[in-house]
Amino acid sequence: MVAALSAGIAPAVAFMTFIYLRDRITEPLWLIARMFVTGALIVLPIMFIQYGIHTEMNHVPIIMEAFLFSAFLEEFFKWFMFMFLIYQHEEFDNHYDGIVYASAISLGFASLENVFYLLSNGIEFAWMRALYPVSSHALFGIIMGYYLGKAKMYAKYKRRYSTMAFVLPVLLHGIYNYILLGLNQFIITLSIFLACVWIFAIYRLKHARMYDIRFLPNKINKKTNE
Numbered sequence: 497m498v499a500a501l502s503a504g505i506a507p508a509v510a511f512m513t514f515i516y517l518r519d520r521i522t523e524p525l526w527l528i529a530r531m532f533v534t535g536a537l538i539v540l541p542i543m544f545i546q547y548g549i550h551t552e553m554n555h556v557p558i559i560m561e562a563f564l565f566s567a568f569l570e571e572f573f574k575w576f577m578f579m580f581l582i583y584q585h586e587e588f589d590n591h592y593d594g595i596v597y598a599s600a601i602s603l604g605f606a607s608l609e610n611v612f613y614l615l616s617n618g619i620e621f622a623w624m625r626a627l628y629p630v631s632s633h634a635l636f637g638i639i640m641g642y643y644l645g646k647a648k649m650y651a652k653y654k655r656r657y658s659t660m661a662f663v664l665p666v667l668l669h670g671i672y673n674y675i676l677l678g679l680n681q682f683i684i685t686l687s688i689f690l691a692c693v694w695i696f697a698i699y700r701l702k703h704a705r706m707y708d709i710r711f712l713p714n715k716i717n718k719k720t721n722e
Contacts, residue, residue: 500611503614521708531578535606535607558677566673577601593648594641595637599641602636610625
């Protein structure tokens with residue numbers, strides 16, 4: 497039990513630390529922890545909904561399972577909780593902040609999901625879970641947060657960017673699931689796909705960070721000196 501909890505949570509904490517330490521204006525740890533726990537808690541209603549769907553439907557097509565009942569459902573809950581709890585929060589005042597808080601929600605979700613999987617299937621799968629499902633949730637969180645940060649910084653285009661913050665993670669998550677569920681030799685294809693998404697996500701992460709440095713220098717200097 498303890499081993500599964502540790503192995504299940506550790507990868508998400510590592511990814512979250514990587515993201516947090518690259519923030520020029522560090523966010524309150526209590527608020528990040530709150531979003532992490534929020535992400536973990538939304539696993540439960542999603543599991544309940546998915547259980548109901550599979551109970552009512554004898555056969556679920558792979559494409560519906562990949563995109564609708566998994567990707568859409570999970571990313572909607574993450575996106576909704578961000579919009580409900582963080583978007584208007586006073587601490588969400590920089591572009592990179594969106595990445596920090598969206599990643600916290602996403603990695604909290606990944607942690608509890610990972611713990612449940614390891615408890616059911618054994619801790620020997622921990623390294624593969626860290627490499628694929630947990631890292632993919634980190635990537636989806638970064639991408640969601642990047643566009644939510646843009647929505648916050650460019651209020652005129654809030655609808656456009658907040659929509660992209662939802663649609664892009666759903667599409668990427670759906671493709672990830674489809675590769676996992678639909679292909680026999682999925683490891684190579686999935687690895688190539690995740691590598692491409694990593695490049696895209698890291699570029700977005702750097703872009704958000706540079707935006708804050710370039711356009712919010714006074715705020716950065718003020719908070720750094722506090």
